[in-house]
Amino acid sequence: APSLSIYRSSGKPKIAWKAVSGATKYWVYRSTDGVNFKYYDSTTKTTYTNTGAKSGMKYYYKVKSVKVVNGKNIASAYSNTVSIKAR
Numbered sequence: 208a209p210s211l212s213i214y215r216s217s218g219k220p221k222i223a224w225k226a227v228s229g230a231t232k233y234w235v236y237r238s239t240d241g242v243n244f245k246y247y248d249s250t251t252k253t254t255y256t257n258t259g260a261k262s263g264m265k266y267y268y269k270v271k272s273v274k275v276v277n278g279k280n281i282a283s284a285y286s287n288t289v290s291i292k293a294r
Contacts, residue, residue: 208283209233209253209270218294221256222268224286230272234282238267241290249273260293 209224222235235255237247244267248255260266267290272283 209272209286211268211270211286211289213268213289213291215291215294216256218262219256219258219260220266220268220291220293221254222270222289223254224270226253227272227283229274230283231275232273234271234273236269236271236285238269239264241267241288244269244285257293262293265290265292 236244238244270286
């Protein structure tokens with residue numbers, strides 16, 4: 208699983224992680240309470256900026272690394288959870 212760090216980019220939450228060997232994409236999960244995470248987006252990069260985050264709201268993020276084996280998505284365990292307030 209990736210290890211996340213978080214900071215703001217133009218006030219928006221931006222998460223970053225190191226590439227996971229063998230992973231072809233990453234699934235981003237988001238929560239507003241730190242408990243109930245929902246699948247939010249997919250990226251092939253090792254950073255993700257949540258441009259849709261609302262100012263003043265606190266968001267929590269987790270990421271799974273995904274590799275494709277025989278046409279099927281094989282996901283890792285969740286990363287650590289990171290949180291930040293959008294500005």
